[in-house]
Amino acid sequence: MPHRTDVVVTDLRAEHGAPLLGLGTALPRLSWTARAAADVPATWEQSAYEVRVTPLPPVPGAEPPRSWSSGRVDSGDSVLVPWPAAPLRSRERVRVEVRLWGRDAEPTSFSRPLVLETGLLAPSDWTAVPVGPDWDEDPGVDHRPALLRREFSLPGPVARARLHVTAHGLHEVEVNGERVGDEVLAPGWTSYSHRLRHRTHDVTHLVREGGNAVGAWLADGWYRGRFGIRGGSRNLYGERTALIAQLEVDLADGRRVVVATGPGTGEDGGTWRAAHGPVLASNLYEGESHDARLAVPGFSTAGFDDSAWAGVRRYERDPATLVAADGPPVRCTREVLPVAVLTSPSGATILDFGQNLTGRLRIRVRGCAGDRVQLRHAEVLQDGELYTRPLRTARATDTYVLAGGGGTGEPEVWEPRFTMHGFRYAEVTGWPGRLDEGDVVARVHHSDMARTGWFSCSDDRLNRLHENVVWSMRSNFVDIPTDCPQRDERLGWTGDIQVFAPTAAFLYDCSGFLASWLRDVAVEQLPDGTVPWYVPRVPASFWEPPQPGAVWGDVAVLTPWVLFQRYGDVGVLRAQYASARAWVDLVERLAGPDRLWDSGLQLGDWLDPAAPPDRPAEARTDRYLVATAYFAHSARTLARTAHVLGEQEDAARYGALADEVREAFAREHLRPGGRLSSDAQTAYALALVFDLLPEGEREAAGRRLAELVAEDGNRVATGFAGVNLVTDALTTTGHDETAHALLTETGCPSWLYQVAMGATTTWERWDSMLPDGTVNPGQMTSFNHYALGSIADWMHRTVAGLAPAEPGYRRLLVRPRPGPGLTSAAARHETPRGTAAVSWRRDGDRLVVDVDVPLGVRAAVDLPGRPVSEVGAGRHPFEVATTTPPPPVPSPPRAAPQPA
Template identity: 35%
Template structure:
């Protein structure tokens, strides 16, 4: 057997710059040329230079041979890491025959500034332009000279607002940096290595600053939620070849001017006048004598932290599929996909001509853009031409949710190449793939992933088009598991958990949105109107659910350790605000946007109180806190008993009698065995009497199909999945949906559009069914006792009219793959792929007819496929890494 090491990462990243973790976690994957490949030991070297590492000198950390199978989440244990240190590392491993591998290729990471005192830059901006409410985006500039050849140069940049950094005329970084945080608490610092962009002699920095979430419009809370105008801060530390050092920082010596961006706002769009462009402004040699001196802010009281989220970037480009001229002479493009980002315009025309690009998700019945659901948002760009040949334009500090683009005032006749769609979101690479024999199920999966692309932008937004776009916690927690299958969201959710922690109240309550964005103040004002609750079940519980999800999917114990006390505060807050462990009924969201059902708030709130408590007991077990395990386990049992006493009758009827009350009681384990059997009967009966249709809203829908599948009604789960009559997932698809709608009745044949005040057509919550599609239909499940897919549970559950599934999930260890087919005669074939250094427990439905002969020999001790049990109509096998084939006969297919 030959093992090789690939895909080495530090803190989930490849060669990260400017991290601040004192004990970074290291990850690697293993490739093997045979089955059942295992790592039995590892040896890590960390060196202060690439030369020392190449020579085998681990002068920073030499782990020696460590007897361990761990290849993810391996914590650095060397000497103290220094600010701005650059560290090089490699690893080798031993297999189960005690044969060593070759060393991995070298990887590295660099540390950030690490202390507040290390930041020498000042916050600079431009004085307010009294003539306009919406301000032009300031252009900042600094010319400087370097005295010699540069060995290394690192920039540490941030903004209260957004920034776009240019070094000697070249843009550095991605979009919307430094991301959305509660600026009253923390601001992230972006680190860039810019060594290759600097030259001996004259150089220049150029920066454009945007209002962003800091000073621009945020949600429906208005603008200037955190501050009146944006500011920028940067420190560039340069080391010369002779070892000397120099820093260039933001201060009063920089210059500032307004430029062509008349205004740029997330919610209100952008106006850009190309006649005001400043040629060469970001390059050395430009004469900035006419520019202003910057306004220097006195200070900032929040924390400066290394960026804790993936960058926001353009991940795809889309060409429109059609163009139509409207009766008013405008041109309407169909991008063919509801997307998030912006459009790039290509235009030639006379100087002073203004072209407007207007964006919308849907068309009105008369063929015009449907704009009513935007509320006060304005998804438009206004571009004024400079009149110098072909011009290309795309906005700077705004984004839109749209499928349709209206081109207004275009000079001449546009074509399909005139606009290009730029898909923009946090860089969360795809990790999941799912394809079935059912074309509409495939479209559903596509809609789910596009909804995630559209709403995972620094925070998990609730919608990308109207005047909201906030990080609603309830939406995030119900979708977190689906999101984790679809894409690598480890860092994305790490950052979002910090957002929740930053706005956790002294009482222990978590807020409804994170970052807070003034929401608490908004809530307190509205409390006088008796509308907002001090907490909301299913929303605040995200503070426990999301960390647990990251543990399951990524084996991450650090997030549990870091936030354990915050989670405990939440559960304690819930406990003391009960009446004999029954939660009050004041929650104002409930099972949000359920359809033809009204789940009582007290039932839902008590169920979620139990669930958070149950998870906290599991988390305490992971962290080896046995006394707290006992305490929370007992509390959970007591809450479950209180739930039954208050809400469940002897015949299994649960107060409210909605699908959601039964689903939550079943999934959270709140019922006795006798009541469980009765409850599943009531749930099934309700679905059947409605013609196999659901009523669940945001909180119930994610657990609906799992509750049915876990309790013997897989048949109903598949009927709901493929139901085409309203309300259903397929109903929207039949009517052209390419993303998940916010509400089941966003548009219906008989009523048209729902109320425009709450009607997004790109809102991922109801797409939480994606979790069931991976865990049950495809059968790729995480094992809580061996998290991160150290041991995958492969348990496909075929049904309905889905006759085949091809799915995979790229775990931190590598790809877990499942392909199955079900014949009309009940013959079932299953192929499984398991990555090296992991195992899998395979549940094969039906009567076994074939086991991979190359890997199985009945009764052989060294067989690569080991039978475990045979019960409940399935045979269970334990397998090592590799690819395997099984077959069985399902008698009731």
């Protein structure tokens, strides 16, 4: 059969870009993209596909099995298509290829193969048990990380080797002196008692016939290190760290050798042993202390003398809690050099990296044995000195003691292993000799998600704001979505990610990352439906046990819906459906027959800029108005979820409930003339975006919101509950210019106030730094939070004009609304179906717009003063008349330097 050559199948992937090695499901869903290789009609759409699956022989030389084919499947689906073949078995390796048909008879060529290999899918696949050092430890302190090792022998040439590994604590593994993988803080943080993730590594190139050794570093991490709020707690999940490792080596002759963690002697004569290494202490808050004089070179190589090492102790585990990792690991994604070396008034040497970030420092230093280098981290300076009060009890200090080679010897290179800091500045003390360029490098760490979204415009201040949002997302997507990366907290606050998820889903492919975290939300949910304030749940000095709270608890309903809308993932709706129902059912009981949620602890419009520094919940919008509004919105969203899942009885029930809450909201909070009981920006934003007002009152409510913004001098007057809604509320009621004025205001509080003050990330408070350059006196003052950065979603959808019109971007909505002062803007997004982009510029009295639509996708183009039109794939230019272009935006004032 001839193949069409103008369409190619690309980007074939399993699940949401899950690891291809060690895949944790027997039925991986497949996605692909159709791209034009030549001129293709804009109307071309996929009408059918064929999936070909070829099992790969387990060892070289084996006879290859025959391929299996789905045959032609008449369907236009290309995102998360159900696995068409027989379920995969543990350790099975297959090659997958896809080809497509349009409406004609010629298929495309098959795609480039995707090789998948499952990991250990069943608890019975595991023979490894947790083992850790067999020595006494004080459970009330941070512990010195341990080294573990074992030797083993392989009786023949190696065909394939896989290491399946996780830990109670944090681990790094080495085989024959070489580090395995490049992830850090493995295995990450989950609700360990329910879900302990493991990863599979290809170590074929690291093992050999004859003698071998495996070694591991093992540290406390989240498992038992100090963690939590206001001093935190220890031993959150257990009092002992342990390694769980299973090395499976397939020999060329077909035999399999398994080297697993266990307390006894294996068939190959090897035993696990334990000792201390050069790391004296390591904690996520405190930092890490390393004495290079205590290094143990060669401990993970064969022939090392471990006769003085201690034995290991076996610990219990529940094999059912072991799950394959399904999102990207934390990695170093870039390096940043200092932009300045400062000398503080006290004489301290301070490095300014020019960017607030999450990571740690790598140093290159020469000196004598015993020289001690100390690195203290902080986000800001005050009075020219490193300012650490916002860190609260987190010391954020790393210490390195040199092994010594003299000032002329080879440099020693060191980076901490098991800690992480949020910082822009680092104070360096004890450095021997001169500090040269490249001696200290900041290494940026976060979950290594693929970047998918970009924005730019003619106003550099807005570009800096958008870049700040990107950096705050990077800084806080460190295995879980945290609130902040620097102080003694760093928790998965549910409200923060609930408001930020739409922005996150544009900027990065966070589908697997958030789907994994949502599973922890479900398992941590209380039997009555209460969603904890943060997940994973840890003991805190307040709000324990968890109480139901609007905005935060609504993450169980609203964030799965965002993932469905942005990625077309029905599976996440189904996986989280019971959790979502439990939340809405709980709120229904709490609200009672009058459908008003007007009781209990509520954080409301958290961090309204009018709230006192020490009372962040005292907002202008009544907290119970916020609670009832979110009740209505979650009930409506749950009804829509039920409809998508085919649960029509539930869809009707929750739709009716949403109607009742909507009526109750208006009855309780609506006043004549479209006024609300709380005459505040957040109240109107909630009522308008959540559609809680009678149609005849929307215009008046929108007008009142615009009046409030003007009365506030175009300054923001919302906290977390309204920050992602206020501009949408304005634009949907015809107040585009007011929305843009709100976005571009520079007075405090505003988004651009932070930019004018030199921010390189978004802040927790609108005024984390006060206009005089001092830090807000509140005890809760972070310079790296993403919640207030949720404005970026509106910038993508409205300033640039690129949005999904159907789940998974099957259709696009192109609706730019150029704001006063802007002469151009653009957005680009790697959708599940290919690259979509919008760019516009003013040309005299014309607005020139270019729209790029992926193959198989259609776009509704809604431009000012022009009827909406539908276009297919390809690039489409448009021009429409516009008003006289506004004067250019004046050059922004220089960003205020950090106070010195």
